[in-house]
Amino acid sequence: MQNQLTNSVLGLTPTLAEQQAYGYSAARLVGYCNPKGRLLASAWIGLFPSATDDRFILFISKDIAASTAKRLAMYVLRSKVKVIDLSAKWAVHGLYGSVNQISDTKRNANEVALRLPDVLIDGQSVARLLMAGPKDDFIKGQDSGEILNVWNELEVLSAIPRIVLATQEAFVPQMINFESVAGVDFKKGCYPGQEIVARSQYRGAIKRRLQLAHVDGASLDEGLVTPGAELFHDQDPTQPAGIVVLSAWRSSEQNRMDLQIECKLEALENGEIHIGSVTGPVLKTDALPYPLLEI
Structure with missing residues (x-):
């Protein structure tokens, strides 16, 4: 992944059981570009070690999860790595509320949690948490259209973009402020489209x-x-x-x-x-x- 993504995955702080991945040290926004520097996907990534392996988990739009996993798997080569699309086997839920409410959220040992940047809405700061785990083990929260609408609203107002199927290959990262929300590391090594992304940054071509x-x-x-x-x-x-x-x-x-x-x-x-x-x-x-x- 270090050779494929716009942001560095080296040095991610491991998030252990019952912890939340939070802050740049543990939860990073990453992009995945084609050779022309256009974003195929965006995701939030954290390092969640299991009992036997280091395990990087990417929270990504479901409509592009399978194609992204397939593309990443093409570059595994001889590395001792497996790329798995867990969309059908895992459930993902979003929670929002005060910082204290989100910090005190309970879950079982098989679930992982990644906290997104807080959002200011109507003068109040709202914390957000993504949780994921096997569907059979997941502690299911309350589902309603109203809750989903608020979650979507918070995502829009965060001004942090998310690539979906309809917008694949539409943007160079800077066209959607990816570098301004810490989604691009200009000091890391090469990745697909890196030269175009760097040229856009340093030559003011955007x-x-x-x-x-x-x-x-x-x-x-x-x-x-x-x-x-x-x-x-x-x-x-x-x-x-x-x-x-x-x-x-x-x-x-x-x-x-x-x-x-x-x-x-x-x-x-x-x-x-x-x-x-x-x-x-x-x-x-x-x-x-x-x-x-x-x-």
């Missing part, structure tokens, strides 16, 4: 960025705001200005849809950005919760 935005969803066609949906600028209606990365309804505000969008920088500076077509709903941009590293 003219597109991830931005938070929202839209009035009172009469919105949800098909317009799914990942991969195109955006258009009113001053250049002939070609897309960007695409939707992720989207979610705002739980505390009726009819508001929050989005992560990837968009041309010049389109963000003036004029209007529309979803779906130049006559579609108008997006309003919002502030990012972190500073961008200068390119």
Whole structure:
């Protein structure tokens, strides 16, 4: 994986039974690029040793898990490594709440937990925890559409992107702020697309960025705001200005849809950005919760 991913996996602090992987030392955002530097996948990774092996676990979008595992397995060669897609055998749950609530979360010995960066929403900091384990052993929490909606909302507002099937190979990492959320290590060795990613960083070749935005969803066609949906600028209606990365309804505000969008920088500076077509709903941009590293 050190030779395949955008971030270093060396030096990850092992997360032992009943511990939570948290902070850059134990939980890292990684990308997996094709040779052209376009992201095939993104994931959160932690080192969770088992009784017999070192075990790196990647939390990745389910719709690209099988293809990513298959591709990674092609590069195992003579290493004593197995790459396994556990999507069908393991359950994954997300929990959110106060820092104390998340820190005190109980689970059994077969489950692993990775804590994501906190999210500021409506003036309050919300902690998030990903938990995974064999379906037969998993301590199942409460399931509801409302809880899932809030989880998705928190992910969007974190402004940390996640690659899904619809956005595979759409972005060089910097186009979705990957370097600004500690998803790229520019000091590590080579990986697929590394030269293009490095050139984009040091030559200032990136003219597109991830931005938070929202839209009035009172009469919105949800098909317009799914990942991969195109955006258009009113001053250049002939070609897309960007695409939707992720989207979610705002739980505390009726009819508001929050989005992560990837968009041309010049389109963000003036004029209007529309979803779906130049006559579609108008997006309003919002502030990012972190500073961008200068390119």
